[in-house]
Amino acid sequence: GAGVSQSPRYKVAKRGQDVALRCDPISGHVSLFWYQQALGQGPEFLTYFQNEAQLDKSGLPSDRFFAERPEGSVSTLKIQRTQQEDSAVYLCASSSWEGGREQYFGPGTRLTVT
Amino acid sequence: EDKVVQSPLSLVVHEGDTVTLNCSYEVTNFRSLLWYKQEKKAPTFLFMLTSSGIEKKSGRLSSILDKKELFSILNITATQTGDSAIYLCAVEAHSGGGADGLTFGKGTHLIIQP
Numbered sequence: 001g002a003g004v005s006q007s008p009r010y011k012v013a014k015r016g017q018d019v020a021l022r023c024d025p026i027s028g029h030v031s032l033f034w035y036q037q038a039l040g041q042g043p044e045f046l047t048y049f050q051n052e053a054q055l056d057k058s059g060l061p062s063d064r065f066f067a068e069r070p071e072g073s074v075s076t077l078k079i080q081r082t083q084q085e086d087s088a089v090y091l092c093a094s095s096s097w098e099g100g101r102e103q104y105f106g107p108g109t110r111l112t113v114t
Numbered sequence: 115e116d117k118v119v120q121s122p123l124s125l126v127v128h129e130g131d132t133v134t135l136n137c138s139y140e141v142t143n144f145r146s147l148l149w150y151k152q153e154k155k156a157p158t159f160l161f162m163l164t165s166s167g168i169e170k171k172s173g174r175l176s177s178i179l180d181k182k183e184l185f186s187i188l189n190i191t192a193t194q195t196g197d198s199a200i201y202l203c204a205v206e207a208h209s210g211g212g213a214d215g216l217t218f219g220k221g222t223h224l225i226i227q228p
Contacts, residue, residue, distance in 0.1 A: 004156075033216075042118075042202050042218030043157070091156055102148075103216065105156035 002026075004106035006092050012112045013082045021077045021109045025094030032075050033103060034067055035091040043091050049075060082113045116141040120203050120219035128227050131193050135222045137203030138185040147179055147186050148216065150202040157202055160188070190224075198226045 005024045013019050025032050030051050035043035036059075045059040051072035060067070064083075069075040079086055089110050093103035117140045127133055139147065146164045150157035161170045163179035163186060170177050174193075179186045190197055200223050204216035 035218075040220075042204075042220050043216075044218065045216060093156075102159050102162060104159070105150075107156050 004092055004094055004104050006090075006106040006109050008109060009107060010110050010112075012114060015082060015084060015113055017082055018078065018080045019082055019111060021079075021090050021111070023075045023077070023092030023094075023106060025073065025075070025092070026096075026104055027073075029094035029096050029104075030072070031095045032069060033093040033095075034075070034077050035093065036061075037089045037091055037108070039088070046077070046090075079111075082111075084113050087111055087113045116205065116207060116217040118203055118205055118217050118219035120201075120222050122222060123220060124223040124225070126225045126227060127193060129193060129195060131226075132189065132191045133193060133224060135188040135190075135201050135203075135224070136185065137187070137219055139203075139205045139217075140184065141205045141207050141217065143208040144181065145206045145208045148204045148206065149177055149186070149188050150204065152200040152202055152221065153198075160201075193226045195226045195228055198224060200224070 007022045033048045034046040036046055037043040047057040047060055047067045049069040052069050064080045066078045089108040091108045092106045095103045119138050121136045146162050148162050149160040151160055161177045166179055166181040174191045177188045200221040202218050202221045204218045206216050
């Protein structure tokens with residue numbers, strides 16, 4: 001496709017469940033980012049990948065959060081034992097290695113933990 | 115810790131008015147400042163600024179960066195109801211590993227009344 005896609009678009013999980021959020025970046029983009037956006041807030045950086053390498057995971061809020069990008073394209077953000085405070089929109093963005101710093105965002109996954 | 119502060123947090127004006135949105139930042143090893151427009155979905159890219167004093171324009175939108183005073187403004191002239199959105203400011207810092215995550219402000223919620 002032409003843009004970044006994410007699935008599912010909406011996810012409702014019961015507290016304690018594990019969830020997996022998927023991101024398909026723009027084809028050929030080597031850099032991929034995950035952000036968490038709470039209601040009424042700007043996005044907050046979680047982690048980024050350059051190809052399959054996870055170069056920075058300093059924004060992951062706890063060890064319940066795990067991200068992978070095994071083949072350097074699709075990425076999955078996994079949250080184990082979800083808590084209510086994990087409720088947010090999870091945004092994925094990708095960018096090309098050359099060509100500036102424009103990050104193209106996906107539509108996001110809205111996670112609600114009940 | 116990198117920090118981005120936007121003001122005002124919300125703004126209501128009438129169609130045809132001109133608005134100025136502010137973004138100040140504190141960041142180690144500044145690389146670029148970006149403006150995004152966020153409606154109901156993911157942020158869409160507006161401008162990337164790297165040099166002081168050079169105005170970037172796109173239609174009725176323009177932006178400029180002051181690296182000495184550490185701020186940027188986003189101007190919108192002759193506002194239209196379609197300009198209603200949250201405007202996000204983000205900064206990127208140099209990192210040794212290449213493309214880096216962005217630090218976002220909380221956004222300015224702009225409402226244009228007909």
